Structure formats: C-alpha cells, structure tokens
C-alpha cells in the first residue's frame with residue numbers, strides 16, 4: 098500500500114478546489130468564481146487499487162486583513178509543515194507574476210517535490226499555453242509541470258498518476274468510502290455557503306458564514322450569518338426570494354450527501370463583526 102498527503106498551494110481563485118474535486122472524482126470542496134472561497138483545510142481522498150492519495154485543499158495565499166483572513170493564512174502556513182508533496186496551482190488565464198513567485202519561494206524551500214499544475218488551459222490557444230508553461234517553469238526546481246483543465250478534466254488522469262508516483266509506502270488514512278475529513282455538519286454548511294456565494298456579489302460573499310444549528314433525521318437548520326442589516330436585506334431578498342433560491346439549490350446536494358430527504362430551514366441573522374469573533378471562527382473550523 099502506498100499513501101501520502103499532497104497540499105495545494107496557489108493564489109485565490111486559480112482553481113485549487115476544482116482541481117481537488119477533479120482529482121478525487123467527486124465533490125469534496127466547494128468552489129466559486131469569487132476569491133477566498135475556501136476558508137478551512139479540507140482533505141479530499143482519491144483511492145486506487147493499492148494507493149491512497151490525500152489532497153489537502155487550502156485557502157489561497159493572501160495578505161491577512163482581519164482575524165478571519167489571518168486565521169486562514171495561518172492554516173495555509175501550518176499545512177505545509179507535514180506534507181509529502183505540494184501541488185502548486187497556477188492559472189493559465191492570468192499573468193504569472195509576483196504573487197505566484199512569492200508562493201513559489203515558500204513551496205520550493207520546503208524540501209518536498211513540487212508538482213506544478215497550469216490550470217484553466219481549456220479554450221486557450223496552444224501557443225499561449227506553451228508561453229505560460231515557460232514562465233511557470235522558471236518559478237523553481239519543480240518535479241513535473243502539467244497543463245490541465247480541472248473544468249473539462251483534460252490532463253487530470255496524467256496529473257493524478259504523477260502524484261501517485263510520488264507516494265511512499267504507508268497506511269490507508271481514510272476508510273474506502275470516506276471522501277473527506279470534514280464532519281457532515283461542516284459539509285452541509287459549506288454547501289449552503291457555496292449557494293450563498295453564487296447568489297451574492299462584490300464584498301458580500303466575504304461577509305457571509307454559515308453554521309449548521311441542527312442536523313436531524315428530517316430537518317436541517319442552518320444559520321447564514323452576515324454583518325449588517327443591509328447585508329441581511331440583500332441575502333434575504335425581496336419577499337425572501339434569495340434565501341429561498343439558496344435553499345432550492347442546496348437541498349438536493351444536502352439530500353444526496355445525507356442519503357435521505359430533508360426539510361431545509363435557512364435563517365439569515367446579523368452577527369456584527371463575526372470576522373473578528375475568534376470564538377465563532379473556531380466553531381466554524383477556521
């Protein structure tokens with residue numbers, strides 16, 4: 098048996114969580130087109146006949162602005178202390194620049210193999226992909242560089258094989274059926290937050306957090322926290338239209354996760370400055 102932990106490094110929004118899902122062959126992490134979607138460390142598991150690859154999804158590297166982002170960055174810093182390899186994710190659609198080089202300096206100093214994934218190569222002309230690969234190759238002494246699309250699945254099989262090739266002899270850390278290390282409550286909260294991210298814009302996504310208050314046989318109760326009354330009005334929507342749509346989108350996925358139908362009760366509550374509330378952040382696993 099071979100096994101090991103591979104942590105994902107990269108700027109916000111480059112597609113780390115989408116890539117974890119693609120490599121695991123199922124949804125373990127929520128994704129969105131807003132930066133800073135991932136707030137907590139989440140392990141996704143990929144199993145093969147004689148191997149287990151644990152992918153550690155993480156928030157993107159960022160400059161901390163408040164206790165929330167400070168805790169997120171601390172999570173990132175600690176996560177690299179004990180991994181067998183790093184998957185350094187870049188976006189082929191953006192200029193590879195200072196932010197990526199900053200992250201590169203950190204990950205190439207760890208002393209473990211670094212595999213670079215140049216993501217989002219779908220719908221990009223081959224010449225541009227080649228040029229981006231050349232820039233990516235100058236970031237550091239990488240073990241391998243793979244152009245991939247987490248969205249279409251292009252190159253994902255090859256990338257998985259590359260990572261599996263880096264595994265050393267070791268035990269299975271997770272049961273065969275277990276896809277993630279997140280508790281079910283946390284997975285439910287994340288699914289609701291994903292829908293909230295889809296339905297909000299600008300600064301609002303960062304002001305939202307979700308806490309599951311009850312996870313019963315028939316009823317799931319979740320609280321969507323925002324920081325101000327005006328944010329609450331937007332998230333609730335006209336006659337509750339937005340929060341209702343959140344429920345419509347989240348419920349099927351929650352039912353699939355739990356394996357049975359549920360009534361989903363979503364409440365929107367104001368909790369001023371929750372991003373600075375260390376106790377709540379701890380409860381949210383951040």
Ligand SMILES: Nc1nc2c(ncn2[C@@H]2O[C@H](COP(=O)(O)OP(=O)(O)OP(=O)(O)O)[C@@H](O)[C@H]2O)c(=O)[nH]1
Pocket residue numbers: 107108109110111112113114115116127128129130131132133134135136155156157216217218219245246247248249
């Ligand atoms: N076109 C294209 N879009 C992608 C690809 N991979 C991810 N995306 C999109 O990029 C956006 C960000 O994806 P995420 O997986 O949430 O990115 P992330 O790096 O985990 O972001 P944070 O958690 O915020 O750091 C989403 O809108 C994805 O659908 C890809 O291969 N091609």
Ligand SMILES: [Mg+2]
Pocket residue numbers: 113114115127128134135155156
């Ligand atoms: Mg993410």
